[in-house]
Amino acid sequence: MAVQQLRPRSRRSKWTRLGAGVLGALVLSSSLVACGGASSSSSENDTLRFASYGPPIRTWDPHRDGRAASNLMLFAVYDRLIGVDPNGALIPQLATAWEFSDATTLDLTLREGVTFQDGTAFDGEAVKANIERAQTIDDGTGPWAAPLSVVKAVEVTSPTSVSLKLKAPSAALPNLLADAAGAMISPAAFTKDLNQVTAGAGMYSLAKWTADGSATFEAYDGYWDADSVGPSTIEMPFQLDQLRRLDMLKAGEVDATFGHTSFVDAAERDGRKVAPAVGVNFWMLDFNRASKPFDDKRVRLAINYALDAQPMIDALLAGQAEKNQQPFNESSVGFSEEVGKTPYERDVKRSRELLAEAGHQNGISFDCAVVAGSGGAYSAYLEVIKEQLAEAGIKLDIKLVESQSAALLIDKSVDCALLPYGTGSPIVLAKQLFATDGYYNAGKVADEETTALLAALDEPQSDDELGADFDALVKKVIDDALFTGVFFEQWAVVSDERVKGLDFYTTGQYTEFRGVSVD
Incomplete structure (x- = not known):
């Protein structure tokens, strides 16, 4: 949302x-x-x-x-x-x-x-x-x-x-x-x-x-x-493949588009204008925590300890993303400095130990959804994750779908999906991710402590007080491994020089057209 x-x-x-x-x-x-x-x-x-x-x-x-x-x-x-x-x-x-x-x-x-x-x-x-x-x-x-x-x-x-x-x-x-x-x-x-x-x-x-x-x-x-x-x-015109969108811009088929900042350099070399503001999306493995094996905290922790996003960022995103395992970036009042960006450092041995403690000495396997298209970029993210998890005895099978959010949250055809979430109000995002009635909480489960920490965010308070409440919440959801955070990626609007006033909105992966003109 x-x-x-x-x-x-x-x-x-x-x-x-x-x-x-x-x-x-x-x-x-x-x-x-x-x-x-x-x-x-x-x-x-x-x-x-x-x-x-x-x-x-x-x-x-x-x-x-x-x-x-x-x-x-x-x-x-x-x-x-x-x-x-x-x-x-x-x-x-x-x-x-x-x-x-x-x-x-x-x-x-x-x-x-x-x-x-x-x-x-x-x-x-x-x-x-x-x-x-x-x-x-x-x-x-x-x-x-x-x-x-x-x-x-x-x-x-x-x-x-x-x-x-x-x-x-x-x-x-x-x-x-x-x-x-x-x-x-x-x-x-x-x-x-x-x-x-x-x-x-x-x-x-x-x-x-x-x-x-x-x-x-x-x-x-x-x-x-x-x-x-x-x-x-x-x-x-609709085009999921961001490289094809850039080709459309170069060919004069469209006046503007947006995409990951990894293709911004190419657009600028071609004489295209790039909006100065960039938006960010948080990519994460999201689970149905009411379904096995994701109902076990040790399994979720094992997945977190098996993953390192940096090779993916370097190889697939030209280094233009930030490894971060909590769902709020540093510009947000929700960011916990105490927890930091990388509370889980990759530890395959620890991952295997956690699986064994959970009764999965021979590992686990599950399907994970990702959207098809985009030139295969998003499935490529999941391929890297798949390879890393395999080293810990975790077999992830990639399921290409039209909408990974629909597969996880609406159709419930999978219990895992690689999803991007737009950044914005941390209170709203936290509730949607972790509350029992949260739209992005596929299993609709939350313990009493998490529920109380979410309720505290709504109390009238200064941002300093709110920041302290978020510190407690982020520590709790990281300790419980309610998700697997991957990275924050940056997006930008790219346009022909004739287009004026088109900005990228930092609250998510979109723009608004107020005051835009085409010369």
Whole structure:
């Protein structure tokens, strides 16, 4: 889940966070769709061709999609209550201000004069309807139902103000409302098949969607922030292979794309512009900890001690990644200096001893999913991991899938996957990874101590106090080996010189198109 705030270790107010509008982008799936509410005028110079990336989306309904990769497209159509800037700071979007008036009440002031693309007015009742829908959709099994369960009631105090009454303190709630949990859909469209059509209040309307995952968007004439609307048309051909995306840019087939910084040098040599901001993804082996053999801490520890990511970084990523075994980088308040980046140093002998203690003297074997495509880059990561684990008697069989997150979390066809997670609000990410109802917690298991440590993060406190709470949490999840951290990789936006104002958003693997122009 991805749009989450990165915060340095500095003191802030316990209660108030204010901000100023932002937009986003969209996602992929199958079939062809046309939607109303868009401008029909466009020219070659008023079209941005952006090669997109990510597993094809299964739905255009933001309340049914919890994957960060989907935000590239979803956020172009759907504004959220709260936005983010390229550096991950929270800023106003459909809410112009927000404040915790007490520990369990979040008050939001709503933007006036906003209409959804179907002409329905955006107001307090629309906010109430959306949050209640996200909480209850699919009998309460949607990806945002558990994170939003902290909201006890939505009180509409006026057409332009709402109060969210909470069951308990939730310092991360504004960050959550900056993700798809805060995406606003026209209530008049709730009865439509939102898996196939869209009804947002964003800068762009979905004009076409094809079976290969490509999409075309047209600017919404009635958007509340007309000055920020860029090209009248955005074409997003889908291409999972990042080397092919770069070839498309070189050949003039697209104007911009993004990918791992290992190909940035080649792009710059070819005269392409690289956005100065880079985003980071945390790659990890994620397990279903309710399934054997991953329900045994000793097995998970054995996997951690058998792995060293540095050869992979050097050979496959041109050294442009950082070995780190905790899920927060050093710019995040979640990073634990006490734990450090590499709490597990590779020790094959110790790995074998742990397996023997767990009753696996002859080793273990399991399938692990990774997304197919991307020129084989991601499966190559897993090949290196496979070779290293084999030295400790751990047999990993690679399973190529369309979406590794779907294989682990939705279809449950595997109990292990190599997954990237966008960085952002460490509170939101920690809950999604480790809470019993966390979207990325495949087995939905957590012990009492972990649950209590997660709850402490939501208490009103300074960043210094929050950092101390994170130190305790990170030490716990590392001691329990709840996952196997691999590395942080950097991504960047690469574009033709004609493209202006296109930044990479550090909160995840996507960009937003506010203020972008094509000369």
